[in-house]
Amino acid sequence: MSTIMIVEDDPKICELLQSHIEKYGYQTLVVSDFERVIDYFHENRPDLVLLDVNLPSFDGYYWCRQIRAVSTCPILFISARESKMDQVMALENGADDYITKPFYYEVVIAKIRSHLRRAYGSYAMQAEEKTVEWSGLILYPERLELSWKGQTAHLAKKEAMLLEKLMERSGRVVSRTRLLEKLWDDQQFVDDNTLNVYVTRVRKKLKELGIEGALETVRGTGYRLKATWGEQG
Amino acid sequence: MRLFLREQIPLLIIYGLQLVLILGIYRLAGFQNWWIALYAALLSAVLFVGYLCYRYWSLRSFYYRLTFPMETLDESIRDRGGNPLSKALNELLKTQYQHYKGELHHYESKIRNHVTFINQWVHQMKTPLSVIHLTIQDEDDPIFDSIREESDRIGKGLETVLHTARLDSFEQDFHVEPVRLNTVVHQVIQENKGLFIRNRVYPEVYVDETLTVESDEKWLAFVLGQLLTNAVKYSVETGEKIVLSSWMRGPHAVLQVTDYGIGIPKKDLQRVFEPYFTGEHGRKYPESTGMGLYLVREVCRRLNHGVELTSKVGKGTTVRIIFLSPVPPVPLHESKEGLR
Numbered sequence: 001m002s003t004i005m006i007v008e009d010d011p012k013i014c015e016l017l018q019s020h021i022e023k024y025g026y027q028t029l030v031v032s033d034f035e036r037v038i039d040y041f042h043e044n045r046p047d048l049v050l051l052d053v054n055l056p057s058f059d060g061y062y063w064c065r066q067i068r069a070v071s072t073c074p075i076l077f078i079s080a081r082e083s084k085m086d087q088v089m090a091l092e093n094g095a096d097d098y099i100t101k102p103f104y105y106e107v108v109i110a111k112i113r114s115h116l117r118r119a120y121g122s123y124a125m126q127a128e129e130k131t132v133e134w135s136g137l138i139l140y141p142e143r144l145e146l147s148w149k150g151q152t153a154h155l156a157k158k159e160a161m162l163l164e165k166l167m168e169r170s171g172r173v174v175s176r177t178r179l180l181e182k183l184w185d186d187q188q189f190v191d192d193n194t195l196n197v198y199v200t201r202v203r204k205k206l207k208e209l210g211i212e213g214a215l216e217t218v219r220g221t222g223y224r225l226k227a228t229w230g231e232q233g
Numbered sequence: 234m235r236l237f238l239r240e241q242i243p244l245l246i247i248y249g250l251q252l253v254l255i256l257g258i259y260r261l262a263g264f265q266n267w268w269i270a271l272y273a274a275l276l277s278a279v280l281f282v283g284y285l286c287y288r289y290w291s292l293r294s295f296y297y298r299l300t301f302p303m304e305t306l307d308e309s310i311r312d313r314g315g316n317p318l319s320k321a322l323n324e325l326l327k328t329q330y331q332h333y334k335g336e337l338h339h340y341e342s343k344i345r346n347h348v349t350f351i352n353q354w355v356h357q358m359k360t361p362l363s364v365i366h367l368t369i370q371d372e373d374d375p376i377f378d379s380i381r382e383e384s385d386r387i388g389k390g391l392e393t394v395l396h397t398a399r400l401d402s403f404e405q406d407f408h409v410e411p412v413r414l415n416t417v418v419h420q421v422i423q424e425n426k427g428l429f430i431r432n433r434v435y436p437e438v439y440v441d442e443t444l445t446v447e448s449d450e451k452w453l454a455f456v457l458g459q460l461l462t463n464a465v466k467y468s469v470e471t472g473e474k475i476v477l478s479s480w481m482r483g484p485h486a487v488l489q490v491t492d493y494g495i496g497i498p499k500k501d502l503q504r505v506f507e508p509y510f511t512g513e514h515g516r517k518y519p520e521s522t523g524m525g526l527y528l529v530r531e532v533c534r535r536l537n538h539g540v541e542l543t544s545k546v547g548k549g550t551t552v553r554i555i556f557l558s559p560v561p562p563v564p565l566h567e568s569k570e571g572l573r
Contacts, residue, residue, distance in 0.1 A: 102359060102367075103363065104366075172373055177430050189436055192433065221375065
């Protein structure tokens with residue numbers, strides 16, 4: 001299990017980040033004494049460091065240089081400053097990436113994963129393949145597969161994303177806005193009609209597995225995934 | 234010279250009167266010899282003109298200065314002539330200059346402090362905003378959608394403040410380089426996806442993937458963000474698309490943002506780029522600060538981009554950015570290598 005060291009002086013952000021990162025199966029280590037960041041590093045040997053730029057006494061750049069002098073582990077900056085100069089400074093002081101506030105959990109997690117993969121090889125990540133499971137239905141978002149009672153359906157990327165969101169909040173309504181935001185990526189913008197198309201496709205895939213009527217439309221709000229099949233089938 | 238002569242007019246009159254008076258008294262006292270009298274008058278006149286000439290010569294720089302206004306502030310402390318009057322004027326200007334400079338420095342440092350303060354404050358505000366942002370990210374209740382929307386709005390507002398404050402120190406904060414237009418467009422759309430989705434207005438992009446322009450990526454993204462925000466804001470409830478396209482106008486690349494929203498009334502068209510001008514929409518949309526397009530024009534001016542705006546009420550608005558210094562397009566795969 002990878003250990004991630006969080007160096008952030010705002011206790012709330014720190015706490016939120018910590019609990020979210022732990023959800024993804026990483027160990028976290030929070031620095032509380034900002035005079036001794038490097039000592040924490042030496043004592044715990046984390047696999048990755050999340051570093052704020054504005055810190056009491058010394059700034060993040062300073063600590064980044066200190067860590068760089070002894071280790072090549074990935075260092076990601078998290079900062080409210082978004083100017084090019086700050087980013088250049090960060091990278092020149094030895095950081096690997098730069099995330100600006102306010103940020104999305106997904107971005108932080110994605111960057112953590114990609115840097116860990118790059119630094120320690122992909123074999124480590126495969127052992128931690130993400131699965132979303134609910135009432136016997138298992139989704140493998142990275143393999144784009146959905147399996148139920150030994151049967152497997154292959155999904156398209158967007159279908160998997162849609163299902164992931166719905167299964168993470170299974171039983172609860174997920175708003176259209178949220179689904180659209182999830183599906184919307186760099187190259188392809190998803191509008192309401194496209195979302196309807198994807199929902200239809202997901203229903204079809206579920207039907208392939210013998211699941212019907214599980215994906216409910218909630219009028220005026222969004223969609224809900226209900227366990228109509230039950231554990232025993 | 235003219236000023237000098239005008240200045241001496243009373244003296245000339247007094248001198249003339251004096252001459253007449255003295256000649257008159259001589260006449261009344263019984264002197265009949267006109268030639269002597271005229272000779273005396275001539276001698277006196279020559280002395281008088283001599284005096285005037287000397288006076289003019291010694292004071293000419295003084296008069297020169299009074300006649301021709303200074304072109305720069307610094308000119309007022311340049312020393313000219315050793316005449317007492319000239320010296321006194323120099324002293325006066327020097328002290329005035331000093332006071333003036335002092336005051337300028339005072340205000341300059343005041344403004345600088347203020348900008349620093351604003352910058353710091355905005356960055357401080359980003360931390361609580363991040364906390365709100367993170368706290369509600371996994372919440373599904375409809376109320377959180379609304380909180381998310383408002384917090385996005387605050388974030389946008391803070392960005393605008395930061396960019397406005399930075400406009401004055403623009404020269405230190407920009408870096409022109411070849412920028413792939415398509416990449417910036419997609420990046421800005423991605424950043425604003427919440428805005429699009431919430432308002433049910435969606436973008437359509439027809440920007441040439443190989444087109445590269447000379448610009449500053451960050452500022453260009455900011456400009457585009459402002460244009461998209463406007464386009465979405467004024468197309469709400471029309472269900473229309475926003476079209477982003479690029480084309481070449483002669484040697485210059487043009488980026489065009491078109492919405493099919495409410496448009497801008499003709500009488501406001503002339504003034505949309507003025508700061509704080511909100512026009513008719515400002516009264517209908519309380520969010521209009523009137524700064525968006527002003528910032529767009531200011532930033533574009535500094536980046537050497539042209540801005541054009543056409544609009545028709547009820548039909549929509551088109552804004553074009555014209556990139557005035559083109560660079561040759563780079564093959565797609567090559568630049569991807571370069572990014573790494």
